[in-house]
Amino acid sequence: MTSINRFIDFNDELINAGERLRLERLARALTGMPDLGLTERQHIEFHPASNELAMSVFWRHRDAEVTEQGRLSDLYLLAAGFWSKFDLAVWREFRSETEGHALREFLRSAVLLFEELRITDAVIAERPGTEEAFAIRRRLYGEFHMGQQSVNLRRGFRADALFNHLYAVIHGIPETYASSEDELAGLIEPVLYGVFDTRSTADSVRMAEQMAPLLDGRLREDLQHSYYAVGDGLVGPKSDFHYHKGTEDREKGETGEKESVGELFSTWHAANKSEKGMHLNYELEHGRIGEGDGTGAREGREGADATSTGRGQSAADERSGVAREAATEAAGSEAGAWIKAEGFGTANESVVYREVLAEADNTAEARERIQKWREESIPHVRAIVKEMQKRIERKREERREGLPKGRLSKNPVSVLLNERPRPFYRKQSPSKRLDAVFGLLVDGSGSMADKLDETKKAVLLFHDILRSLDTSHGIAVYQEDSATATKKRQPNTLQWLHRFRDDGKDDGGRILSLEAGDDNRDGFAVRWMTSRLLQRTEAHRFLLVFSDGEPSAFGYGQNGIVDTAEAVREAEKQGITVIHLFLSSEPATARQQELFRMMFGNRSVSADSIDRFSDETLRILRKLLVLASGNM
Known part of the structure; x- marks a missing residue:
């Protein structure tokens, strides 16, 4: 185990495990995904392949209340908002259309900015208790964008400064914009007022498309910094299994694009879960079309990894369950067969393990x-054994008095004094x-x-x-x-x-x-x-x-x-x-x-x-x- 002294103080972020588990349980409750994981990245993100949501490190090193509310706002936005209210088909089409655009990152980030505002309002309407967390989120991110705007203008990052301006206008934050850029800001501000009327991801995309020609030729460089990553992991399939040529088209024609993030996670997680592990070697056509022709079959060989394990049916010993344990161990411990870890938590989904019996050192x-160590420890062993034996013996000698049946007590006075006497006793079970x-x-x-x-x-x-x-x-x-x-x-x-x-x-x-x-x-x-x-x-x-x-x-x-x-x-x-x-x-x-x-x-x-x-x-x-x- 790596010593903790390896930590470098300036780069060490000691995680609060209890806090993380509490937030993870909240994310699972909001999404209905019992195995959903939670991690931290630079920006909030979705990771369907690893079945995780990512909070932002933006909330670190702040007052405890701000950190708490900020992280909650991340979860509300991801798990109660984008999870069900973000149209993946529209987003993927827009990404495809802007692939070669000179302001590709600016336009994509603008769509996500508009979507954040729309989805935030929708979550607050559904869950009024989230309003405080979102208020803190808007204030802190507003301060961030206003601080960055002057820095970006000074460095000549005009696209970044304009994006900072977008955030301020949309959220009603007073800000000072450089006079040389007033014309550029004035061109797009009329478009921004329509953000409060957006009702879908398609509406947000249309707003970005309206801005694009206004900026064409006036803004020559794209964003220099990253402001959103929430849409990056939702582009397309990158699962562990592969599609053969032509399979993707058949898949699309059969079921169509997934409509929401939640559907994408459920499908991806189910597919990966079913595809993991060692199964028959066959060409994958996603299990719907085509039949195996047998060309991928292999002859069995001794020592191949186990594909399944069995458990004995013999009843367990009443005292310690030895028969049941022996049957389980026989499935692979002494043979050392590799077993796929299932039910061991999301952090261990890619683990394979084997159980082996150590070879005794009989030199x-x-x-x-061994003899030397036992000679040193034998007084301690004897003392504990003697103490435990005395405790066990005392337990055996203890009696339970006042019973309706059993052995007659040596003090029968209770028979005369009590209306319903119980003059019997029993010793503890040996x-x-x-x-x-x-x-x-x-x-x-x-x-x-x-x-x-x-x-x-x-x-x-x-x-x-x-x-x-x-x-x-x-x-x-x-x-x-x-x-x-x-x-x-x-x-x-x-x-x-x-x-x-x-x-x-x-x-x-x-x-x-x-x-x-x-x-x-x-x-x-x-x-x-x-x-x-x-x-x-x-x-x-x-x-x-x-x-x-x-x-x-x-x-x-x-x-x-x-x-x-x-x-x-x-x-x-x-x-x-x-x-x-x-x-x-x-x-x-x-x-x-x-x-x-x-x-x-x-x-x-x-x-x-x-x-x-x-x-x-x-x-x-x-x-x-x-x-x-x-x-x-």
Whole structure:
């Protein structure tokens, strides 16, 4: 895992994961798209290919209230406005017609400016509660355009200065325009007054078309800056699957252009979802016209990637669900087959993963090291085991009094004093073990290389205590292969050091085989281990994450922080307690602590130094065991 110390202060934008998740849920509610993602770009944008909306970074570094209302206005405009009120067919036709125009960017930006005003008014009419956010938006963007106008005039960027003027006129903002440009502004202002009568995207396009001849020959250079990107991702299909020659025309003739952004997203998302993964090798004609001729068929070969996985039908063991887990693991863990990640969040849609069983390190050196570490930790292990056994025994001896049936109490006075006596008691149901299961995820990224010995020691202590208590647990190392990761495929390996079904087995040799890999995709790993824990029947489920920094994988920067935070919250909603231990050779900084709080809430612990890993592991594990024993 890449250390957080890699942050450069002047370029570091620490994301508030909780805030991002809240806004993402709002976007999903407004659009009705449950898997919609949210990110930030220079301008507000749509990204159908990645199923995302982008807020603008324009609202960063402002007062908290302004930032909040500004980002809300972005979402209202995108998810409640352009999503359903923007005509894609008209927009695409206009883009095509202006492709070779000298003022192409100016005219396109003007259409989007007119559309923003029209759509804003429509959203406010439908949702009056959005008015405050849009008022702040108009004021701040008005100040921006007025500040930029003088700068653009001074630099000779006449098209940009004129666009700043358009914004001011449309929004009724007083501004001072250079006298040398008054004639140019006066030519187009009569056209602008019609903006308040626009009722459709076609009306906005007609206004831009009316301006074009007025500016022809008078404005020789196009915009030097970008003001809108909301229409850029809506131009045409750029999906992961390809159309053969002639297919696009057939597709258009069959279903026609999509009318709205919402329809485009739904279709694109559904198509990509159905096309992802390894299926039969055939020529794609979009599934409607033409039949496969069999020329793309291939002979089966041993070792090919699995196309599907199966799950056994045997009933789970009443105590721990071992049979069900064994059937799931048999689908690919030991064989190491690559599986397409499904249901692991939008940030992990291109992930493929495999589960492998670590090869035990049975060398003489490894055995000596295990023996040495166990000799050092045996007093701690014995102390915790003894404490837990006493707690369990006390639970077994506790009696429930005042029952209508059972064993007769030694104090029968209640029979005489109470109108409806209950003189019986029962002992607690005998229990020989904790009704709990533990999952441990160990970061296997490259930055763990200098902490491997202490990490192995802490993991071994964790394993020995739970094994001594006969408590089910699973230990896995997670890492992503950075060398082969691409936008379409991000391979992740989850290596079992100890499986849940191997109760009582000494896997010290596997733990000693732990090695550092490349990158780490924390949110994905948390979701994967959560799915494992949910298969268990124990009353108490705990998930521990040992890591040394922030998530770091292909395309998994700030959205990795959000994805991890969301994965943790989802796990806790399903009754799984998630604990994070930060492994570092130095105490965590305030910045690091804030990041961990964003991802793991108040259940993040930091070891002050490398030699404290085992101590912190012991302390965490003891608290969790006490919690589990107190609720038996």
